[in-house]
Amino acid sequence: MSGTRAERQVRAWRPAVAGITEVLRARFTDHAYPVHTHDTWDLMLLDDGMVDFALDRRRHDATDVGRVVLLPPGVPHDGRTVSPLGFRKRVIYLSTAVLPERLAGPAVDGPILGDAALHQRVHGLYAALRDERDDGPEQCEPGDRGSGHTLEAESRLAFVRERLLAHLDGHRVRAPGREGDRLAARLRELLDARIGDGLTLDEATAILHAHPTHLIRSFSRAYGLPPHTYLTGRRIDRARRLLLAGERPVDVATAVGFYDQAHLNRHFTRHLGVSPARYARGGRRR
Structure with a gap:
């Protein structure tokens, strides 16, 4: 060239x-x-x-x-x-x-x-x-x-797959019916019970016998946010309580299911506008 x-x-x-x-x-x-x-x-x-x-x-x-x-x-x-x-x-x-x-x-x-x-x-x-x-x-x-x-990635992959199947195989999407509310409630119970360990989409669909995108749509319609966003929020809530109880951010991160402290820091700051360490210091001062 x-x-x-x-x-x-x-x-x-x-x-x-x-x-x-x-x-x-x-x-x-x-x-x-x-x-x-x-x-x-x-x-x-x-x-x-x-x-x-x-x-x-x-x-x-x-x-x-x-x-x-x-x-x-x-x-x-x-x-x-x-x-x-x-x-x-x-x-x-x-x-x-x-x-x-x-x-x-x-x-x-x-x-x-x-x-x-x-x-x-x-x-x-x-x-x-x-x-x-x-x-x-x-x-x-x-x-x-x-x-x-x-x-989150599994959920997004499921919706990509759904759209590709529509192009390649004429796949049609079924809107959630009244059974969707029951599915959503059961999925929320699973997420609440697995805050620390986490839950994959494959595990959720196998336990609830539901199609992945149907399960995600049902949850989002019932609670106004997708399952992965709900799980992250629950982890942040648990992290706040542990930080105010005097736990170190590095220990809190793994206790609530994040990869490491950096992973916790980014999501915690996105939610609350301050780092976990600063949040904990403010609680101790009060």
Whole structure:
């Protein structure tokens, strides 16, 4: 590339969420992927610039940053920059446990999805996965401690999956009925009983015999907030009581289910406007 220095920035990690094998953020000013395949679904947001790719020997031009690109497993594809400015992208790699491989055909026919709601859901999922990466360990297994973030990411993944199934398989969403209030109450009881240990979405759906998105919608309709937000709030409430009782923030963090003190600090400050240590000092002075 004349007059432009080639730049390549890549950051990847493995989140603690079942069904997601890898998350990647990248910026390229001059790069071409050779033809290759994956054993995962590649869910991509193009954040800036232009990228050209071929899927099953058909070329596509993904130039609209508001669109979502979905590449199916086992199908050859490539990718390349097409302008001196290059492109920025975020990719979430989904296993075939999230989307069955039998849906590869519709994805090959239409890999570029101009769906604003889907774009928003994928953006929210990426933010939850990045949140977990920034606050938690480098790598951890699904269901590890700190599943408040895991519950959020699992919930967001369920809604991404629902939207993708609508595109690939004609899936229709059922609105919660009166049974939704009973489901919501039972889920709240589970969350209250598992404040410290946390609760994954898979565990909740198995115990309550409910579909993930139906369960989340029922809870949100009944209580005005999603389950992961409710759980974080309950943890903050418990942390306040322990801090005022003289417990150290580092001990409080793990006692109420956060990864570590930094994780507690960020959520506590977001809720109350002060750090846990400052909150505790104020209580001692009074």
